[in-house]
Amino acid sequence: TTAPVIFKGLAGVPVDYTAVSKVNPETNSLLYRGYPVQELAASCTFEEVAYLLWYGELPDDTQLAAFEDRERALRGLDHEVKRIIDELPLTAHPMDVVRTAVSVIGASDPATPDDSPEANLDKAIRLFAKLPSIVAYDQRRRHELEFVEPRDDLGYSANFLWQAFGEAPELEVVTAFDVSMILYAEHSFNASTFTARVITSTLSDLYSAVTGAIGALKGPLHGGANEAVMHTFDEIGAGPGGAERAVAWLDEALASKRKIMGFGHRVYKNGDSRVPTMRDSMERMVEHYDRPDLLELYVALEQAMGERKNIKPNLDYPAGPAYHLMGFDTLTFTPLFVASRITGWTAHIMEQAAANALIRPLSVYSGVDERHVPAKG
Numbered sequence: 001t002t003a004p005v006i007f008k009g010l011a012g013v014p015v016d017y018t019a020v021s022k023v024n025p026e027t028n029s030l031l032y033r034g035y036p037v038q039e040l041a042a043s044c045t046f047e048e049v050a051y052l053l054w055y056g057e058l059p060d061d062t063q064l065a066a067f068e069d070r071e072r073a074l075r076g077l078d079h080e081v082k083r084i085i086d087e088l089p090l091t092a093h094p095m096d097v098v099r100t101a102v103s104v105i106g107a108s109d110p111a112t113p114d115d116s117p118e119a120n121l122d123k124a125i126r127l128f129a130k131l132p133s134i135v136a137y138d139q140r141r142r143h144e145l146e147f148v149e150p151r152d153d154l155g156y157s158a159n160f161l162w163q164a165f166g167e168a169p170e171l172e173v174v175t176a177f178d179v180s181m182i183l184y185a186e187h188s189f190n191a192s193t194f195t196a197r198v199i200t201s202t203l204s205d206l207y208s209a210v211t212g213a214i215g216a217l218k219g220p221l222h223g224g225a226n227e228a229v230m231h232t233f234d235e236i237g238a239g240p241g242g243a244e245r246a247v248a249w250l251d252e253a254l255a256s257k258r259k260i261m262g263f264g265h266r267v268y269k270n271g272d273s274r275v276p277t278m279r280d281s282m283e284r285m286v287e288h289y290d291r292p293d294l295l296e297l298y299v300a301l302e303q304a305m306g307e308r309k310n311i312k313p314n315l316d317y318p319a320g321p322a323y324h325l326m327g328f329d330t331l332t333f334t335p336l337f338v339a340s341r342i343t344g345w346t347a348h349i350m351e352q353a354a355a356n357a358l359i360r361p362l363s364v365y366s367g368v369d370e371r372h373v374p375a376k377g
């Protein structure tokens, strides 16, 4: 008998069609519904991109206005969700808090079992609208600050920053944040999206699929990397001499076989298509907050990683320091990723549901040979 072929980590294995996005590592491009992500980041708001991912087309003015009204009306948090978040210890990781809050919303929604496309879109928009409240509420409670009510006169990103910090945000910061949301929104069959599709394939509900996706995103090989990048920066220490310290830190980390967070990618082997756009936004934040030392460290580590390993940064590398500069707690970075990726996840959940096949791969048994329980007595 020939040895079975194992596709460890499903690397290089296409498992289904998708019309949501296309990743092309050869041309270093990422298209959402056909549009290059860089063009979307330059000309659209995150609301328009969310609409595009769900409906397949960019909205016209009337459609956008209606969609924005719908989203703005859903931004608040029920007392029940706040109460359950309050029950969680302050030591809980914010990803665990977000996962729990989504679970509570699902448990309370009478439409949870309704898997019609309309009901699922409704749930997707509800989570999209409420995640900023959840993330901001949790960050603020850790600082013993009150919940900031959402404002329906602000766009998604401006309102998110308002709810997180309780101050009207500056336009430059809003733009950089919005760009990050657009870039994080969708990336084909990554681990968390695939998780959401696996759960959906059993005919489970959208909230369960999203809860599972959050669990998959938390890990440092996936979304947890943006948080981990900031821990690296903290270990090295920004400020004078940061560039030299970065190189020394890297040599030591590589010598002890550590994975350098924010570098490398399963699909892109020659650089992540989203990095130049996010790097540009991060540099704007460096200027805005006057932190050239952070950029020096960033450049030094990237350059040294290129020289030592020829491995390029992924989106989490510029996103981490950008969120730090905006004032987010490091532990909140991956929940920000959730707030964005809810759009891509739910687009995939609806696509999976519309042309479902149970996802159930095979395994090759490698344990002990068949044996029998000895007779007793």
Ligand code: CMC
Binding pocket: 190, 220, 221, 222, 223, 224, 225, 226, 258, 259, 260, 261, 262, 263, 264, 265, 266, 267, 309, 311, 314, 315, 316
């Ligand atoms: N630091 C050090 N070495 C690395 C890294 C890294 N970040 N990435 C890859 N390598 C090495 C790896 O050790 C291996 O070397 P060797 O062949 O000598 O064993 C080689 O490059 C191939 O790596 P791999 O781990 O087999 O490749 P993969 O496709 O399984 O890994 C990855 C992709 C993202 C898991 C990996 O690059 C990694 O662990 N990166 C750090 C975590 C990270 O930044 N994740 C975010 C991913 S992108 C955005 C997102 O989802 O949030």
